[in-house]
Amino acid sequence: MAKKVDYLIVGSGLFGSVCAYELNKRGKTCMVIDKRYHQGGNVYCEAVEDINVHKYGAHIFHTNDKKIWDYVNSFVEFNRYTNAPIANYKGELYNLPFNMNTFYQLWGVKTPDKAKEIISQQINNLNIKNPENLEEQALSMVGTDIYEKLIKGYTEKQWGRNPKDLPAFIIKRLPVRFTFNNNYFDDKYQGIPIGGYNKLIEGLLEEIEIKLNVDYFKDKQQWDSLADRIIYTGKIDEYFGYRFGNLEYRSLKFEQSILNQQNYQGNAVINYTDTDTPYTRIIEHKHFEFGKQPKTVITKEYSQEWKPGTEPYYPVNDQKNSKIYNQYKQLADDESNVIFGGRLAEYKYYDMHQVIASAWTKIKRLEQYDRVD
Structure with missing residues (x-):
């Protein structure tokens, strides 16, 4: 089959979307495919009762890099939300x-x-x-x-x-301060896209061909034949057929409720730090955008071990898994036409600003590769 695009991008999350935008800007043709019914990966927001619900857990954008801050704000204006979570330990509240x-x-x-x-x-x-x-x-x-x-x-x-x-x-990334400052992050820039993260992804993918509900691995050979190069953002162990065994991930389960009241907990995020409470936190989504809607939407978040059929969220970067990942990385490094990027493909915890920086770095390397070609 004749080549259709320069790049096939597997996954429409933040990493894949930034890569698609940057490559398109440089004159490359791209196609993005995603197994989910929506684009945006884990930053996807779902409108419920006129509230932008963070479907896959709270996402607060923060960075010290003005270039990255200006970049995301070029697609959608960010508000002045400041992350100041509360801890609930057996009914006692702590900042x-x-x-x-x-x-x-x-x-x-x-x-x-x-x-x-x-x-x-x-x-x-x-x-x-x-x-x-x-x-x-x-x-x-x-x-x-x-x-x-x-x-x-x-x-x-x-x-x-x-x-x-x-x-x-x-x-080690946990902040400890001796000031009366409840701002969780030390970064200079922080906020939430006004209207939700979908606006950011829509801006990045505005000129890109997107196909949803597509399982790359069900017809990998055909999808690969459509492009000169692949940018892969899924699980690296899955890409290589779990050759060295499964990498471990933590997954999340969400229980969403619509409540017939304007304000449930007075804060976007409350963590439950005792083991008697089964969930880790409750998110009240309207507070991310200072909402005044008559109803509210809350999500109880439960952490669980990843298993087939659930979504992988956090890599377990202990010694055992790091050893397995390094074996997969050696295989990835030998793939001349496949670029691996993002939290799952690199088996690494990334904040959103780090995802963008990583995508920029990959694109610069591709530019150098193209010049050598």
């Missing part, structure tokens, strides 16, 4: 990230020095020199009280594993 409000709620302290004194005393009593796992890393950062109430139970639910069995780096 996140850990800051002076949290420390006051825990210990009644009013000064940074007093909070530092309590945390330092708890850390010193533990005598952890070189943290070897998530639990030790967390304890060496915030001490026992915060760990027991606000980290341990949530982590066990989120990852389905004992924190002692998880790598230390997972918790």
Whole structure:
């Protein structure tokens, strides 16, 4: 069959959509296919009761890179939403990230020095020199009280594993502040697209041919024949037929409810940090865009182990899985006409701004490749 396009892009999530837009801008023809009934991957929003519901969990855009911020705002204007989640531990409420409000709620302290004194005393009593796992890393950062109430139970639910069995780096991105600042992110730019993330994806794919409800692997040979090169954003182990075994992922289950009230919890995100509560958090979607609709939509989010038939969300980057991934990566590196990118294809946790930066990097490399050709 004759070649139809320069690039076939498997997956219409943020990585695939940015690649399609950038390649099209450079004069390349692209076709995007996706197995879901909609485009946008996990940033897809569904309109319910005139509320943009984040169908696959809360997505808050944040970055320090003005170039990336200007880029996304060129497709859709972002609002001034600031992520300030609340933790609920057995009915007690605490501000996140850990800051002076949290420390006051825990210990009644009013000064940074007093909070530092309590945390330092708890850390010193533990005598952890070189943290070897998530639990030790967390304890060496915030001490026992915060760990027991606000980290341990949530982590066990989120990852389905004992924190002692998880790598230390997972918790290193957790902010700890000695100011009365509830903004979860330190990034300069932060917000939600006005009208939802669909507007961002629609802008990126405006001139691109898209085919939905397409399972790439059901007719891989034919799809591959339509393009000179493939950009693949799905699971890397699936691409290679699980040759070295399955990589492990965490998946999510959502329970959505429409409530006949204007405001359910007063905040977009409340985390439930005890193990007695089966879900990890409740999202009230209207607060992402400061909605005043008469009804509200909430989603209870449950973390679970990935299995066939469920969506993979988070790679489990422990030693065992990293070893398996490296075997797949060697195969991927040998594929001259296939580019692997995104969270699943690179088996790596990416924030949205990192996804965009990664896509830009891949496109620049392709430009160099084309010049060599």
